[in-house]
Amino acid sequence: MKLELRSNLSSGEHGVPFTVYTVGMEQQNAISRLEGFSAHQLLITASGKGRVHLMDQNKWDSIAENTVLYIPAGFPNEYVPVAEGDWLVAFVSFHGSAIARASWGLEDAPAAIPVRSVTRLLQLVERIWRHSGADYDSWAASELLFALLTELRKQSAEEPNPTALLRPVPETSRSLTVLKAAKFMQDYMHRDISIAHLAEQVGYSQKQLTRLFLRTFQTTPLQYLRHVRLTAGQLLLETNESMTISQIARHVGMDPTYFTREFRRSYGVVPGEYRLIKAREAQEAARSGNAPRRP
Structure with a gap:
């Protein structure tokens, strides 16, 4: 399945803690962002494997199936597929305050979050996608983003090691x-x-x-x-x-x-x-x- 990139450039116009900026699903290519991304990102590995490099470290971390990669806004990073064309990733980027993110366990440091299954998460990404772009419904997209965060929190809480931080806790x-x-x-x-x-x-x-x-x-x-x-x-x-x-x-x-x-x-x-x-x-x-x- 592939969902072409959809963006909501007016995502900050209504008063909810989180608003969707971009959403989609694709075979992930190599990405390098020396100044980070302008919004917070959730990258959900549907299949395949990838590697992520945080610019303040001298190592690469592996991202396997059934893993959600969280990267906060403005954090320099780069990530690549282990094998070209073999890393299927669904993504949602969003804007939200530090207080709101902290209440969901999303701090100012990247994290690799293992989950039991990405099936429900991918379904929610597709639903967010349907309410984004030209058919953008800000309230519906935000409501579904909350459902996505709830499912992520639920599944990560069931893991013995719910949040594997890629770098030391700030x-x-x-x-x-x-x-x-x-x-x-x-x-x-x-x-x-x-x-x-x-x-x-x-x-x-x-x-x-x-x-x-x-x-x-x-x-x-x-x-x-x-x-x-x-x-x-x-x-x-x-x-x-x-x-x-x-x-x-x-x-x-x-x-x-x-x-x-x-x-x-x-x-x-x-x-x-x-x-x-x-x-x-x-x-x-x-x-x-x-x-x-x-x-």
Whole structure:
């Protein structure tokens, strides 16, 4: 099957997150784009094999059947068939914001996404094609693009390794992962948090997550969690006189004995002494009219 290139030059006129720019299906020839393409691309291998070269790397990556190649706009690249005339590719290019793309797992780095079958994806490409070009229906084409992205997300989620990145994850994505993990620790410090489970949830190994924490916070995930718990305990000691030391320890997810030992290691005094010191400081500040100072 072949679908000649159809383009929608007015694809940015209506207010949806994604709009179709070009669509088609053909035997892929060698392409070299030193400045990248002006829109984001999805290249669906229907049959045959190809190779892709990202201009910032000194290697070529193979693209086999049942693989979707995602290349973000403006990313320099080149791709070629392994054998001339033996790489059948369906393609859809689209415009969309970074936020919208990120919500679908399409970041600012290329990715080779293995899928179970391209049959449904190719059917959706053909339907997008029928609503493009001279018969362009912007709403219908965008709706079908969402259906294509949904099917891609569904199938890639079923794979053991859903998104095989062709290049290292960009620093912004790494930072976002660490911040999500850190926020989770803050939200659920009172629970028994397993770093192994946390790493699995954000898609990294424990070793990778530890490396990212060291780079971002100059501490390991376990040390960061300890800091979060002790800081929360310190605040509760100062602001909630009705809670016992044991209650505070359990509230922040620590055994009371362990909490006392670690608190002393960090602040130089045990929690009970700290509470008395802060109470005296508050009384003195009240008498002098000055606000108490926190360490």
